[in-house]
Amino acid sequence: KRQVLVIGLGRFGSSVAATLFDRGHDVLAVDHNERRVQEMVSRSTHAVQAEATSEAALRELGVKNFDVAVVAAGHDVQSSVLATVLLQRIGVPYVVSRAQDEVHGLILEKIGAHAVVYPEKESGERLAHNLAYREVMDYLELSAGFGVSKITPPPAMLGKTLEEAGLVARGTMGLTILAIKRGAQVMLTPDRFERIQPGDILVAAGTDEQLEKVDAALG
Amino acid sequence: KRQVLVIGLGRFGSSVAATLFDRGHDVLAVDHNERRVQEMVSRSTHAVQAEATSEAALRELGVKNFDVAVVAAGHDVQSSVLATVLLQRIGVPYVVSRAQDEVHGLILEKIGAHAVVYPEKESGERLAHNLAYREVMDYLELSAGFGVSKITPPPAMLGKTLEEAGLVARGTMGLTILAIKRGAQVMLTPDRFERIQPGDILVAAGTDEQLEKVDAALG
Ligand SMILES: Nc1ncnc2c1ncn2[C@@H]1O[C@H](COP(=O)(O)OP(=O)(O)OP(=O)(O)O)[C@@H](O)[C@H]1O
Ligand SMILES: Nc1ncnc2c1ncn2[C@@H]1O[C@H](COP(=O)(O)OP(=O)(O)OP(=O)(O)O)[C@@H](O)[C@H]1O
Structure with missing residues (x-):
């Protein structure tokens, strides 16, 4: 306290x-x-x-x-x-x-x-970040240019397992999915066989570039 | 873009x-x-x-x-x-x-x-959160009262494995460690045998109460 x-x-x-x-x-x-x-x-x-x-x-x-x-x-x-x-x-x-x-x-x-x-400056940076990651509500920096973000999976990934979508360690996307938010539920450290459903929010760790590539909200 | x-x-x-x-x-x-x-x-x-x-x-x-x-x-x-x-x-x-x-x-x-x-109001909430989690730089909300925070391990945990420290799924602390930031390195989804070192920042998922209990910065 x-x-x-x-x-x-x-x-x-x-x-x-x-x-x-x-x-x-x-x-x-x-x-x-x-x-x-x-x-x-x-x-x-x-x-x-x-x-x-x-x-x-x-x-x-x-x-x-x-x-x-x-x-x-x-x-x-x-x-x-x-x-x-x-x-x-x-x-x-x-x-x-x-x-x-x-x-x-x-x-x-x-x-x-x-x-x-600097309240206004910080809020401005946060809003810019949220606008850039349109469906992304927040971002946790782990180190410069690398962090955890909540992203919306692109339509092409729906119905695929994390492994099929390339979202596993050393997968094609380079991201690591730390959690999946599904409705009010949060599933931590999902395994590679977890299938991505419509409405899922993926809590992903990766570089800014990797996050931007995958996020359906961008592009 | x-x-x-x-x-x-x-x-x-x-x-x-x-x-x-x-x-x-x-x-x-x-x-x-x-x-x-x-x-x-x-x-x-x-x-x-x-x-x-x-x-x-x-x-x-x-x-x-x-x-x-x-x-x-x-x-x-x-x-x-x-x-x-x-x-x-x-x-x-x-x-x-x-x-x-x-x-x-x-x-x-x-x-x-x-x-x-509301820039000033949001920055005020963020600062309050950072002050409450003194060594914690940031917080990612996953759902109401549940989120991911960067916490400083208490001295008693140093040298222990995540499992010994109770920081594994269904462990005593109830938290899940999603990553460990060690110096400039970030280790994602560490296994239960990973030993906690001085200077480590644990990226932990849990309820507000669980996070507050463990964070060495609080209490
Ligand atoms: N009608 C308008 N058209 C274009 N620009 C405007 C208009 N009204 C205000 N501005 C501009 O909006 C900017 C922000 O306004 P102001 O400084 O009053 O707000 P503030 O809340 O103190 O800003 P902040 O807290 O972000 O520093 C000013 O640079 C001002 O010139
Ligand atoms: N010397 C002082 N002692 C005590 N209170 C003070 C003093 N100077 C200013 N305050 C109070 O600090 C508060 C914030 O000041 P002010 O409204 O000028 O800042 P602000 O930057 O516009 O605030 P905010 O952006 O947070 O709304 C005011 O309520 C004011 O009464």
Whole structure:
């Protein structure tokens, strides 16, 4: 169970706080805007109004008891930079700060944020990935250019076994099928005799090129 | 190869456009702000200045030849709603629109956006997931509450085989290890005799509870 401090309850910060809270972690949600604090009362362990640029206010919140602090005080670069520095000074071991743009992100890195997040940029990359893999909902990178993707089998593969479709180790497609999602069921590590059915989603490991070749959604 | 139209070159839109372009897809990047258009010239197939709320301007761009349009004209709810309606009218088969907040998103759904994106909310959920799974870089959902995660093995498992560690089908941990990332290498579908080494990242399939129990990063 993590102890997480979230400073700044805009769209990004409130989402971090609420998601962690729903998963059973302890979340202290902080904002200098009272209305934003109120909105988070039922979606966090505690929601408190405080000025994040005040070292005294932060110490009073007992922030050094937290594992992680997320600085999501968005547009105000000065606030976000100051809060990031103060939290480290007070002794929070891991500080993640949200950047408005590349320059802001560079500053945050220089002043010691352990991780810098670019929400819009990341979501843009994710959407691009999902659009490129049209029927693919997600992608898990294993190493550069190699990962696991959920792909829609092309019509020609329907009714074939994984072996006949070339989707086995050292098969023609070069992909390894780690799982098949069939309706609400998930079949892990299917064997070579498993027959591909209409509606199946194949969870495949391979290089970007291999995944793109097979995915019926592309081309 | 997809033909994608991106309207609105803020942080989200420019990231969608540039990412798709880098992956070899055809991208037309559009914005009514000339400077933003200039910034995208080397990161898209074509970058054009145009007013997205003008049906004539959109038709002139030949938008009905596109597979997908992404409406990323952010803060201006009216522009984003109007562009979303016009694009469908002109015949773009799939329109994804970015919402500023829940109300904006509801409007976009009602007027027929095929998908609505909430970049800050999604990135917040992702960060929350990554923080909850501290050493875990990513997560691939297979079905509700069940997915594939990259986890760090707890110290007690080091030196044990997957079977000894209970990480095999019907093993004590309930997880299935689909792959092991060792340094830059990725070993797919390892057998039960594979010994877990320090630094290994296990690509494991299981329920949220099962994943949380095993991940050394949690607890
Ligand atoms: N110094 C501060 N102390 C506490 N809270 C702050 C401080 N500065 C800003 N905030 C809060 O941070 C929140 C996020 O800021 P803002 O809305 O400017 O950013 P944003 O980047 O638009 O957010 P998002 O994109 O996540 O919606 C606001 O609710 C604001 O009240
Ligand atoms: N009617 C329009 N036609 C063309 N471009 C538009 C129109 N309205 C807004 N834009 C462009 O959309 C882009 C994104 O808008 P804006 O910066 O308001 O949104 P944002 O939500 O802050 O973006 P992001 O969060 O992605 O950085 C801007 O570059 C703007 O010039």
